Amino acid sequence: MTQLALVIDLNVCVGCHACVTSCKEWNTSGSAGPLCDENPYGADPTGTFFNRVQTFEIGHFPNSETLHFPKSCLHCEDPPCVPVCPTGASYKRKEDGIVLVDYDKCIGCKYCTWACPYGAREFDEKAKVMKKCTLCVDRIYDMSLAEIDRKPSCVKACPTSARLFGDIHDPESVVSKAIREDGGYALMPEWGTHPSNHYLPRRKTHLKIHKDELERADNPLKVEGHLPKPGKDESSMDDVSAW
Amino acid sequence: MKPAFSVIFLTTLIGAGQGLFLALFTHQSYSLFGLLPMQSDAFYGYGSVLALMFLIGGLISSVFHLGRPERAWRSATQWRTSWLSREVIALPAFMGITLLYAVVHLAGMRPEVITLPSGLVIDLSVVVGTVGTLLAFTLFVCTAMIYACLRFLREWHSPLTVINYILMGGASGFTLAAFYAALSAPTEARFFGGWAIIITVLALAGRIASLVRNARLRPTSTLQTAIGVKHPYITQRTQGSMGGSFNTREFFHGKTDAFLKQIKPTFLFLAFLLPLALLSVSQSSAGLLGFAFVLQLSGLMVERWFFFAQANHPQNLYYQTIG
Numbered sequence: 001m002t003q004l005a006l007v008i009d010l011n012v013c014v015g016c017h018a019c020v021t022s023c024k025e026w027n028t029s030g031s032a033g034p035l036c037d038e039n040p041y042g043a044d045p046t047g048t049f050f051n052r053v054q055t056f057e058i059g060h061f062p063n064s065e066t067l068h069f070p071k072s073c074l075h076c077e078d079p080p081c082v083p084v085c086p087t088g089a090s091y092k093r094k095e096d097g098i099v100l101v102d103y104d105k106c107i108g109c110k111y112c113t114w115a116c117p118y119g120a121r122e123f124d125e126k127a128k129v130m131k132k133c134t135l136c137v138d139r140i141y142d143m144s145l146a147e148i149d150r151k152p153s154c155v156k157a158c159p160t161s162a163r164l165f166g167d168i169h170d171p172e173s174v175v176s177k178a179i180r181e182d183g184g185y186a187l188m189p190e191w192g193t194h195p196s197n198h199y200l201p202r203r204k205t206h207l208k209i210h211k212d213e214l215e216r217a218d219n220p221l222k223v224e225g226h227l228p229k230p231g232k233d234e235s236s237m238d239d240v241s242a243w
Numbered sequence: 244m245k246p247a248f249s250v251i252f253l254t255t256l257i258g259a260g261q262g263l264f265l266a267l268f269t270h271q272s273y274s275l276f277g278l279l280p281m282q283s284d285a286f287y288g289y290g291s292v293l294a295l296m297f298l299i300g301g302l303i304s305s306v307f308h309l310g311r312p313e314r315a316w317r318s319a320t321q322w323r324t325s326w327l328s329r330e331v332i333a334l335p336a337f338m339g340i341t342l343l344y345a346v347v348h349l350a351g352m353r354p355e356v357i358t359l360p361s362g363l364v365i366d367l368s369v370v371v372g373t374v375g376t377l378l379a380f381t382l383f384v385c386t387a388m389i390y391a392c393l394r395f396l397r398e399w400h401s402p403l404t405v406i407n408y409i410l411m412g413g414a415s416g417f418t419l420a421a422f423y424a425a426l427s428a429p430t431e432a433r434f435f436g437g438w439a440i441i442i443t444v445l446a447l448a449g450r451i452a453s454l455v456r457n458a459r460l461r462p463t464s465t466l467q468t469a470i471g472v473k474h475p476y477i478t479q480r481t482q483g484s485m486g487g488s489f490n491t492r493e494f495f496h497g498k499t500d501a502f503l504k505q506i507k508p509t510f511l512f513l514a515f516l517l518p519l520a521l522l523s524v525s526q527s528s529a530g531l532l533g534f535a536f537v538l539q540l541s542g543l544m545v546e547r548w549f550f551f552a553q554a555n556h557p558q559n560l561y562y563q564t565i566g
Contacts, residue, residue, distance in 0.1 A: 017483075020483065039486070043486075044486040044487070045484075045485065045486040046484070046486045046487055046488055047488075048489065049483075049484070049488070052482070052483030052484065052488075053483050054479065054481060054482050054483045054561060055479070055480040055481040056466075056470060056472070056477055056478065056479050056480060057477070057478045057479075057480050058472055058474045058476065058477050059474060059476055060476055066480075067470065067472065069470050071483070071561060080394075080395070082324075083321075083324035083325060084324070084325050084326070084327065084392070084393075085321060085325060086317075086318035086319075086320070086321050086325045086327040086328035086331060087314070087317035087318050087320060087321060087328075088317070088320055088321050089317075105314065105317055106310075106311065106314075107309050107310065107311045107312070107314045107315055107317060107318055108309055108310020108311045109308060109309055109310070109318070109327065110308075110310075110493065111325075111327050111389070113489075113493060114244070114393055114396065114556070115393055115395070116558065117395040117464065117556075117557040117558060118557075118558060118561070119490045119494070119556075119558030119559075119561055119562065121489075122488060122489040122490065123310070123489045123493070125489075128310030128311050129310060129311060185471045186471075187468070187469060187470070187471055188464050188468050188469055188557065189468065190463050190464060190468060191394065191395060191463075191464070191557075199470075199471055201471065201472075202472075
């Protein structure tokens with residue numbers, strides 16, 4: 001069983017929205033028709049997006065941290081949006097686990113959005129059907145593209161490589177390793193939806209320097225007698241001063 | 244959630260229609276056993292037509308909820324998994340039975356189906372009425388389970404949702420039946436009015452129970468589980484759009500907490516207390532009974548608005564701040 005998914009490294013994401021614009025560009029240009037925008041240049045612009053980058057502030061200033069949080073469909077392994085669909089327009093593909101909407105079957109009742117705790121689906125006000133992230137299903141299997149380009153648009157666009165793409169059921173895949181080794185976690189685990197997309201937490205790299213490492217302890221040439229011996233506060237150079 | 248008027252009208256109107264049908268057949272069953280004087284076929288027939296009118300009104304209103312109503316027929320296909328799909332099947336089926344019940348009475352097509360050992364004659368109208376009763380309850384359960392099955396919406400995810408849909412639909416239907424009887428069979432208005440009082444009291448108890456339950460709910464999801472950061476102080480700074488999105492339009496009722504607080508006593512009075520007072524005052528005046536029904540139905544529409552508005556969707560955690 002294959003389960004394609006994204007792993008998003010929150011430690012690396014800089015919140016540039018390149019994944020948002022790249023996603024919108026690819027998915028508004030495809031054969032499924034445009035993702036509608038209303039008042040794009042007006043006072044109150046709104047539109048359908050598959051992917052949003054949100055920003056959270058954690059803690060109180062000045063001890064606070066900014067977290068940029070890209071959010072798209074998590075392609076749950078047990079997607080609650082699928083069984084509630086009255087028409088069968090929402091479905092989960094057996095072969096790769098992608099959750100899709102058949103835009104030709106959707107009646108636009110919006111019931112699936114009520115059943116998704118993540119708010120991952122957005123109604124297209126012009127097409128009058130529900131739309132959601134497809135993991136660029138029209139791109140990742142396109143043999144006319146070079147293999148390196150057979151990835152979701154957002155993954156290709158990310159300038160910091162914060163987005164990884166692969167099969168989370170293959171233990172050797174880059175995404176499985178990232179989840180396993182870098183503390184990958186799922187959103188709202190309390191609902192038992194088993195999201196396929198995972199997030200890697202913010203991580204801090206601490207450099208530990210012991211006190212004795214600040215001073216030169218060894219002296220391989222044993223030449224201290226011939227070398228100047230400056231005071232401990234003054235600057236010294238390797239193999240030039242006695243310290 | 245943002246209350247959709249199409250769904251408010253759908254659920255309240257078909258509830259009254261189902262309740263009226265149940266009231267009519269309850270009366271016929273009582274009469275069958277000689278507990279009440281059997282009324283003319285016209286009484287049951289035209290009453291059933293009136294119930295059908297409410298069901299049709301609800302069905303028409305539901306169409307406005309769909310983005311693509313021309314594909315609505317597809318929504319009957321997933322009855323194995325979707326309560327919405329089951330409702331889509333149960334509603335026309337019940338409408339068909341309501342029509343059949345009217346036709347059987349109005350055309351006088353009441354051939355004997357079986358005679359029970361006690362000598363009780365079961366004719367076609369009784370069979371149709373029994374099937375209709377089962378379908379009316381099936382439809383109540385389907386409608387309510389659409390909401391009660393969504394485990395994330397904890398205000399709805401309770402057996403009380405199903406119980407209250409049945410009781411509130413039944414209450415409005417029996418009040419309507421009392422009004423209808425006051426016009427067409429004045430001696431029987433008392434029977435329907437009595438049941439209307441009982442069911443309205445039960446519905447009030449059920450609704451208060453669910454209000455108490457919902458007031459004590461603590462959210463399962465928090466911003467911490469939503470973004471997976473274990474820190475007590477998290478504030479959203481942007482939600483990824485400046486002008487709002489589908490997520491900000493569909494899941495927020497857009498009214499103040501004070502407004503919501505006012506709505507609660509409003510519907511408790513309109514849907515339950517005032518109709519109860521009117522039903523207790525008079526069981527024969529068509530004017531008062533009609534007024535009681537209008538109050539109750541509009542009160543239930545306010546109640547349904549509150550039912551939707553009160554449900555707090557976990558996705559709202561991601562849409563706290565535009566910036």
